[in-house]
Amino acid sequence: MPAVELHAVSKSYTRRGRPPQKALDDLHLVVESGGVHGFLGPNGSGKTTTIRVLLGLVRADAGDVRLLDRPVPAGLPEVIGSVGALVETPLFFPGFSGRRNLRLLAETAGVPRGRVEEVLDVVALRDRADDRFKGYSLGMKQRLGIAAALLKRPRLLVLDEPSNGLDPAGIRDVRELIRRLGSDGSTTVLLSSHLLAEIEQVADSVSIMARGRCIASGPVREVLAGRSSGDVRVRVPDRAAAAAVLTAAGYRVSPADDALLVSAVRAPGEVTRLLAEHGHYLEELSPVAADLESAFLALTADPA
Amino acid sequence: MSAVLTPPPTAPAGSFGGLVRAETHRFLARRFIRVLLLVALAGWATALVVSLLAFQTPSPERLAEARAAQQEQIQLAGEGREQCLADPARPADVAPDDWCGPPATADQLPLSMFLQPEPFSLSADGTAGAVSVAALAAALAFLVGGTFVGAEWSTRSMVALLFWETRRPRVMAAKLLVTAVASAVLGLLMQALWLGLATLLQSVVGDGVTPPAGFWSELLGAQGRGVLLAVFAGLLGFGLTNLLRNTGAATGVAFVYVAIAENAVRALRPAWQPWLLTNNAAALVLPDGLTLYLDDRVDSQGVYRQVEYLLTSGQAAAFLTLVTAAVVGVGVVLFNRRDLH
Numbered sequence: 001m002p003a004v005e006l007h008a009v010s011k012s013y014t015r016r017g018r019p020p021q022k023a024l025d026d027l028h029l030v031v032e033s034g035g036v037h038g039f040l041g042p043n044g045s046g047k048t049t050t051i052r053v054l055l056g057l058v059r060a061d062a063g064d065v066r067l068l069d070r071p072v073p074a075g076l077p078e079v080i081g082s083v084g085a086l087v088e089t090p091l092f093f094p095g096f097s098g099r100r101n102l103r104l105l106a107e108t109a110g111v112p113r114g115r116v117e118e119v120l121d122v123v124a125l126r127d128r129a130d131d132r133f134k135g136y137s138l139g140m141k142q143r144l145g146i147a148a149a150l151l152k153r154p155r156l157l158v159l160d161e162p163s164n165g166l167d168p169a170g171i172r173d174v175r176e177l178i179r180r181l182g183s184d185g186s187t188t189v190l191l192s193s194h195l196l197a198e199i200e201q202v203a204d205s206v207s208i209m210a211r212g213r214c215i216a217s218g219p220v221r222e223v224l225a226g227r228s229s230g231d232v233r234v235r236v237p238d239r240a241a242a243a244a245v246l247t248a249a250g251y252r253v254s255p256a257d258d259a260l261l262v263s264a265v266r267a268p269g270e271v272t273r274l275l276a277e278h279g280h281y282l283e284e285l286s287p288v289a290a291d292l293e294s295a296f297l298a299l300t301a302d303p304a
Numbered sequence: 305m306s307a308v309l310t311p312p313p314t315a316p317a318g319s320f321g322g323l324v325r326a327e328t329h330r331f332l333a334r335r336f337i338r339v340l341l342l343v344a345l346a347g348w349a350t351a352l353v354v355s356l357l358a359f360q361t362p363s364p365e366r367l368a369e370a371r372a373a374q375q376e377q378i379q380l381a382g383e384g385r386e387q388c389l390a391d392p393a394r395p396a397d398v399a400p401d402d403w404c405g406p407p408a409t410a411d412q413l414p415l416s417m418f419l420q421p422e423p424f425s426l427s428a429d430g431t432a433g434a435v436s437v438a439a440l441a442a443a444l445a446f447l448v449g450g451t452f453v454g455a456e457w458s459t460r461s462m463v464a465l466l467f468w469e470t471r472r473p474r475v476m477a478a479k480l481l482v483t484a485v486a487s488a489v490l491g492l493l494m495q496a497l498w499l500g501l502a503t504l505l506q507s508v509v510g511d512g513v514t515p516p517a518g519f520w521s522e523l524l525g526a527q528g529r530g531v532l533l534a535v536f537a538g539l540l541g542f543g544l545t546n547l548l549r550n551t552g553a554a555t556g557v558a559f560v561y562v563a564i565a566e567n568a569v570r571a572l573r574p575a576w577q578p579w580l581l582t583n584n585a586a587a588l589v590l591p592d593g594l595t596l597y598l599d600d601r602v603d604s605q606g607v608y609r610q611v612e613y614l615l616t617s618g619q620a621a622a623f624l625t626l627v628t629a630a631v632v633g634v635g636v637v638l639f640n641r642r643d644l645h
Contacts, residue, residue, distance in 0.1 A: 013643075052643075052644075052645070055466070055467060055470075056466065056470045057463060057466060057643065057644045057645070058643040058644070058645075059643060073470065076470040077316055077317045077469075077470050077471050078316050079315075079316070080316070080317045080467070080468065080469070080470050081315030081316050081317055081318070082315045083467075084467075085467045087467075090464075091459060091460045091461050091463060091464035092459070092461065092464070093330070093455070093459055093461055094459060095334075095335055096330075096333060100333065103329075104326045104329060104330050105326075105468055107318075107322055107325055107326035107329065108318050108322055108323050108326040108465065108468045108469060109317065109318040109322070109468045109469075110318035110319060110322045111318075152315065
C-alpha cells in the first residue's frame with residue numbers, strides 16, 4: 001500500500017491583480033510504504049505545496065490525494081494520528097518551554113505524557129527541555145520540531161528541510177535517525193531537502209519536482225542510471241597517443257587530470273580492445289557515474 | 305540521539321475533550337492571563353485601601369452636626385425664597401417656582417452633603433458599581449479573547465495545531481469554548497470581587513442603612529448580566545482578531561469604532577443609536593435598560609419634543625447575540641475554507 005498517492009493534482013494560487021500562479025500542474029506522485037523517500041526540487045517547484053496539500057492545509061483544485069490509503073482531506077482525521085510532520089520552521093509558543101509545548105501537543109492528540117520524555121531523549125534535548133522555546137538556538141528549535149513530529153509514533157513522517165540550522169554533529173544525528181526510522185520497515189519518511197548529498201546518503205527512493213510536476217521518480221539508483229552519461233575515465237601511460245587513437249576511431253576525448261575522459265561510450269570493451277590493438281595497455285578504465293546533483297540539475301533545467 | 309521507535313497501526317486524531325484540555329492548559333499558562341489576574345487582585349486591594357481611607361461611618365455627634373447643618377441650609381434657602389417672592393420687581397407673568405425656585409427640601413440637600421468624609425452607601429452605589437465593573441470586565445474579556453487567538457496567528461501555532469487535529473471546525477470550537485468559559489469566569493470573578501468589596505465597605509465604613517426591598521435582586525441581576533456581557537465581549541474580541549489575524553489590528557478597529565464611529569453616529573444619525581454596541585452593552589447590564597434620546601421633533605402643535613427610546617435588556621441581549629454570532633461565524637467559515645501557509 002502506498003503511503004502517499006497524488007494523481008492529476010493541480011493547484012493554482014490567485015492573488016488580487018495578478019494572474020493565477022500554477023503551483024501544482026497535473027502532479028502524479030506515489031511514495032511506497034517503508035524506507036526513506038527523498039523529495040527534491042528547486043525553489044518554487046511545488047514541494048511545499050505538495051506537502052501542504054497532503055496535510056490538508058491547502059486544498060487542491062483538482063485530482064485525487066490519498067495519505068495512508070485515506071482520501072485527503074475527508075479521510076485525514078482517520079490517519080492524522082499516524083502522521084508526523086515538520087514543515088519548514090518549527091511552530092511553537094515562544095514563551096513556553098520545549099517540554100510544555102510538547103505536552104500540549106501530546107494532550108491534543110491523546111498521546112501519553114511519558115512519550116514526551118521519550119522523544120526528548122531521541123533528539124537529545126532533555127537537559128534543555130524546561131528552557132523557553134524562544135531561547136533555543138536554531139538547531140535546538142529544529143530538534144524540538146523533530147521531537148514533535150515523532151510524538152505520535154508516526155507511520156508516515158514528513159520532514160521538510162530537517163537539517164536546517166543544525167551543526168555537523170546534529171546533521172549526522174538527524175541523518176542517522178532518519179535512516180533508522182526508514183529501515184524499521186513500518187515507517188515511511190518523506191524527506192524534502194535541498195541537500196542533495198543528504199538525500200543521496202539516506203534515501204531509498206527519490207522524486208524530483210520541477211514546475212509543479214514530478215519529472216522523475218523511483219529508486220535512487222534507477223533515477224541515476226536514467227541519467228547515466230556513458231562517459232568513461234581512461235588512464236594509460238601515453239595519454240597523447242591513446243587520445244589520437246580514440247579520436248581517429250570517432251570517440252570524443254578530453255583530458256581529465258592524469259587521465260582521459262571518453263564520452264558517449266556504448267561498450268567500454270570496445271575502448272579496451274582498440275587501445276590494446278595499438279599497444280596501449282590500460283592502467284584504469286572506469287565508468288563516470290552520474291551523481292544526484294548532476295541528475296537533478298539536468299532534470300530541473302529550464303527548457304527555455 | 306538514541307532509542308528505538310516502533311510505530312503502531314494507523315491512529316486517528318485525538319478526542320475533542322483532549323483538544324479542549326490542551327487549549328485550557330495553554331490558556332492558563334499564558335503570561336498575559338496570569339498578569340491580568342494579579343493586576344485584578346492588586347486593583348481590588350488598592351480600591352479597598354483607598355475606599356477605607358475615603359469613606360467613614362459617622363459618629364452620633366458628627367451625624368447630629370450634619371443634621372443641624374442640613375436644617376440650617378434648608379432654612380437659609382427658605383428665607384432666600386421668601387425674599388425673592390416678596391420682591392416687587394418679580395414679573396407677574398412668571399410662575400413663582402419658575403422665578404424663585406421650589407421650596408428647599410431634605411431630598412435636595414441630602415445628609416451626605418454635610419458629612420465629610422461621607423459613609424459608603426451600598427444601597428446607593430452597589431448597583432452602579434456593578435455596572436462599572438461589568439464595563440471593565442467586558443474590556444478585559446475583549447483583550448483576553450483577542451490575545452488568545454492573536455497569539456496563535458502571530459506564532460502560526462494555529463497551523464501547527466492542524467497537523468494534530470485536521471478538523472478545523474473542531475479546532476475553532478475548542479478555542480471558542482475556552483474563550484467563552486474564561487470570559488465568564490473573568491466576569492464572575494470581577495463581580496465577586498466588587499460584591500466582596502462593597503459588602504466589606506458597608507460593614508466597616510457604611511452608612512448603616514438597610515438596603516430597600518428588591519435591592520439584592522436588582523444588584524445580582526445586574527451582576528449576572530455583567531457576566532453575560534463579558535462573554536459577548538470575549539467572543540467578539542476572539543472573532544474580530546480571528547478575522548484580522550492580528551491582535552493589534554483588532555484592538556485598533558475596536559478603538560476606532562468606539563471612539564470615532566459611535567460618536568459620529570450619535571452626532572449625525574441619533575436615530576441609529578439603538579444599533580450601537582456600547583448602547584446595547586449598557587442596556588444589557590442596567591437594571592431598567594437604557595433610555596436613549598433619539599431626536600428633537602416638532603409635534604403637530606408646533607412644540608419641540610424629545611423622542612425617547614427605551615432599549616431593554618432583552619433587546620440588547622438579542623442584538624449582541626446576533627452581532628457576536630456574525631463576527632465569530634464569518635471568521636470560522638473563512639478559517640474552514642482558506643488555504644493556510
